[in-house]
Amino acid sequence: xxxRFAIETSELTRRFGNLTAxxxxxxxxxxxxxxxxxxxxxxxxxxxxxxxxxxxSPTSGTADVGGFDIIRSPADVRRRIGYVSQLxxxxxxxxxxxxxRLSAKLYDIPATERKERIENALEFMGLVDSADKLVRTYSGxxxxxxxxxxxxxxxxxxxxxxxxxxxxxxxxxxxxWDRLIDLRRxxxxxxLITTHDMEEAEALCDNLAILHRGNISVxxxxxxxxxxxxxxxxxxxxxxxxxxxxxxxSGTFRExxxxxxxxxxxx
Amino acid sequence: xxxxxxxxAAIVQVELIKLVRDPTEIISRAVQPLxxxxxxxxxxxxxxxxxTGQLSYLAFITPGILAQSVLFSAIFYGIAIxxxxxxxxxxxxxxxxxxxxxxxxxxxxxxxxxxxxxAVVIYLIALVMHVSLRLDPLAIFAVLVSxxxxxxxxxxxxxxxxxxxxxxxxxMGIGQLLTMPMFFASxxxxxxxxxxxxxxxxxxxxxxxxxxxxxxxxMITGGESVHGYATDFTVMFAxxxxxxxxAVKLYPTLAE
Numbered sequence: 128x129x130x131r132f133a134i135e136t137s138e139l140t141r142r143f144g145n146l147t148a149x150x151x152x153x154x155x156x157x158x159x160x161x162x163x164x165x166x167x168x169x170x171x172x173x174x175x176x177x178x179x180x181x182x183x184s185p186t187s188g189t190a191d192v193g194g195f196d197i198i199r200s201p202a203d204v205r206r207r208i209g210y211v212s213q214l215x216x217x218x219x220x221x222x223x224x225x226x227x228r229l230s231a232k233l234y235d236i237p238a239t240e241r242k243e244r245i246e247n248a249l250e251f252m253g254l255v256d257s258a259d260k261l262v263r264t265y266s267g268x269x270x271x272x273x274x275x276x277x278x279x280x281x282x283x284x285x286x287x288x289x290x291x292x293x294x295x296x297x298x299x300x301x302x303x304w305d306r307l308i309d310l311r312r313x314x315x316x317x318x319l320i321t322t323h324d325m326e327e328a329e330a331l332c333d334n335l336a337i338l339h340r341g342n343i344s345v346x347x348x349x350x351x352x353x354x355x356x357x358x359x360x361x362x363x364x365x366x367x368x369x370x371x372x373x374x375x376x377s378g379t380f381r382e383x384x385x386x387x388x389x390x391x392x393x394x
Numbered sequence: 395x396x397x398x399x400x401x402x403a404a405i406v407q408v409e410l411i412k413l414v415r416d417p418t419e420i421i422s423r424a425v426q427p428l429x430x431x432x433x434x435x436x437x438x439x440x441x442x443x444x445x446t447g448q449l450s451y452l453a454f455i456t457p458g459i460l461a462q463s464v465l466f467s468a469i470f471y472g473i474a475i476x477x478x479x480x481x482x483x484x485x486x487x488x489x490x491x492x493x494x495x496x497x498x499x500x501x502x503x504x505x506x507x508x509x510x511x512x513a514v515v516i517y518l519i520a521l522v523m524h525v526s527l528r529l530d531p532l533a534i535f536a537v538l539v540s541x542x543x544x545x546x547x548x549x550x551x552x553x554x555x556x557x558x559x560x561x562x563x564x565x566m567g568i569g570q571l572l573t574m575p576m577f578f579a580s581x582x583x584x585x586x587x588x589x590x591x592x593x594x595x596x597x598x599x600x601x602x603x604x605x606x607x608x609x610x611x612x613m614i615t616g617g618e619s620v621h622g623y624a625t626d627f628t629v630m631f632a633x634x635x636x637x638x639x640x641a642v643k644l645y646p647t648l649a650e
Contacts, residue, residue, distance in 0.1 A: 180489050182649040202491055210489040214482025220412045232404035233490040235397070277486070 133158045133285050133317035138188035148174040150341035161318040163328045163335030167370050170338040172321040176289050180210050193284045209278030213289040217273050219263030234281035248276040268299025288320040325362035337369040344369040401492045405500025424515045430459045444584050456520045457609035458582030463512040468505045468548035472556030485649045498641045505549030506542035513541045526615040536612045543630045544605040550637040557644035581606050604629040
């Protein structure tokens with residue numbers, strides 16, 4: 128009997144020296160849900176994702192992802208998750224097909240299935256015609272779709288997306304949204320997404336949590352959170368109310384550099 | 395074990411595709427050994443100030459220049475690793491279930507193939523300059539193994555440094571700081587016997603010395619390994635093993 132929750136954290140904490148980036152958070156994300164993690168830069172969103180994807184060890188507390196403990200069974204967690212980083216991680220010196228083939232090999236997709244899986248993923252993401260072109264010639268939206276294809280190739284139960292539409296134009300952003308909705312509908316995939324974009328949060332997320340200085344300020348459905356602030360409140364109001372500042376609140380120097388680099392690569 | 399080789403091979407394949415698609419680095423790196431052999435080697439050969447036994451000075455430094463090319467090419471591998479970190483490639487690799495050792499070993503083997511291309515260039519230059527090379531298949535095979543191993547050592551060392559410093563600017567500084575002293579504190583361009591005691595001590599704990607020692611015996615007609623091949627390869631395999639162990643521990647910290 129599988130666990131009810133795809134992601135379940137308990138007292139999850141991460142400190143960097145004197146700074147507590149994530150402070151005893153408790154999250155529960157049911158299977159099949161698109162869950163948004165919102166917050167200003169520096170609120171702790173990326174740190175949470177890094178811990179849940181086993182890239183970073185918690186200072187204390189724990190989490191189960193796909194039914195496995197991130198500390199005791201990191202390899203089992205990695206087999207069950209897909210990850211799209213905030214950075215553009217597709218290799219520009221390789222073709223789309225070659226990027227996918229690398230993922231297929233690292234995720235141990237049997238050689239007999241590799242070609243078919245890659246072709247299906249390319250078709251699903253609308254990249255068949257560009258499969259043999261170098262990724263450095265792709266548009267930003269195409270790179271993001273390729274990264275989604277890489278992340279879903281091994282059919283993970285849970286997909287982690289760290290600000291996947293940052294720097295994309297509205298058309299490319301909506302295309303990525305459509306693919307995410309299709310993924311959930313067709314494959315029942317659980318998606319945890321971090322974003323600054325309130326329109327994105329409302330359009331995609333069944334539930335969302337807003338982080339402020341490493342703590343969860345609120346969890347709920349977008350409509351409920353808006354209603355909770357009174358008639359006429361929009362998602363920007365929700366963000367400002369619970370995130371403790373404006374949407375443009377600055378993050379660390381490194382985060383700003385990363386965001387700018389990603390935006391620059393996306394053109 | 396099968397999984398380890400499959401994952402490592404996937405990393406090697408990607409690196410080789412990139413190398414074939416953009417061979418600029420190989421071409422630009424061929425210039426330096428050309429200068430060392432054609433200019434430095436020929437001039438110093440005229441001076442006859444360095445006793446190199448029965449070998450001509452040019453023959454003596456040819457393995458040293460090959461080892462230098464391997465060192466210089468591999469030691470800056472860390473820059474590429476930091477670049478991959480900045481692009482998020484490292485994060486993607488580390489989120490995959492691939493064994494960490496496969497990811498690191500794959501990089502080391504890929505560096506080895508780059509080293510082999512350097513070896514081909516230096517063999518060609520040496521042949522043009524009438525250096526008497528051992529061309530029997532076994533000797534050539536042993537040279538290629540030595541070059542692969544040497545490249546693996548310095549690429550892994552470079553990866554360890556990259557994991558510690560984490561930025562390109564710092565890495566460039568440290569890379570420059572390490573390469574020339576490692577080269578000059580070795581038996582690349584002069585024999586250990588003429589070194590002062592303190593320098594000879596450093597040379598004897600420098601893995602580059604053992605790579606050059608093995609290459610001198612395997613590459614050059616009449617050349618010999620002063621330490622003996624068993625010692626040379628034991629030291630190189632041991633250093634590679636230790637560095638691989640450290641790199642596997644440190645590599646995941648790049649994504650933190």
